[in-house]
Amino acid sequence: FHLEGLTFAEEFADNFVGTGIEREKSLSRFLPPILILIIMLVMLPALNLMNINVSRVYERSAEIAVRKSFGATDGDILRQFITETIVLTVIGGVIGVLLAVGLISIINAEDWLNGFTLSFTLEVASWTLGIILVFALITGVLPAWRMAKTKIATSLR
Numbered sequence: 001f002h003l004e005g006l007t008f009a010e011e012f013a014d015n016f017v018g019t020g021i022e023r024e025k026s027l028s029r030f031l032p033p034i035l036i037l038i039i040m041l042v043m044l045p046a047l048n049l050m051n052i053n054v055s056r057v058y059e060r061s062a063e064i065a066v067r068k069s070f071g072a073t074d075g076d077i078l079r080q081f082i083t084e085t086i087v088l089t090v091i092g093g094v095i096g097v098l099l100a101v102g103l104i105s106i107i108n109a110e111d112w113l114n115g116f117t118l119s120f121t122l123e124v125a126s127w128t129l130g131i132i133l134v135f136a137l138i139t140g141v142l143p144a145w146r147m148a149k150t151k152i153a154t155s156l157r
Contacts, residue, residue: 050139057081057143065152074148081144082137089136093129100125 013030064077104118 046135046139049135053085053136053140054143056084057147061147061150064147064150068152074145077148078141078144081140081147085136085140085144086133089133090129093132096132097125097129 016030067077101120104120107113108117
């Protein structure tokens, strides 16, 4: 008589990569590919966000030149783009959280996971919004800083 005490994650991993002999080690073989997939899924939107921020800043080079010719400092221009980035990110993050709450309620109501229920936690939502905000600031500050440092004549070309 043999009783196995596997956690849900270990049993799930064993179904994919397990050999049936060393079932406890299945999780250690399953997690690296999953972590690589998660990193790829996070980096793709980050690169897209960076591209959007770069194009948003460079399309407005004439506006920046006009503002600088009327006396706006590099700090003023940088603050403008950082504020815009924060506002757009918070709006997008709130929309994403609301969509997640709606999707969770639909999945639970329709019992798509056969007895498993999903729940929404403010801690996860707060961490998610924080990470999104950090990515937005990282990808938004550099293009804005570069454009704020350009000369007026270069920007008007």
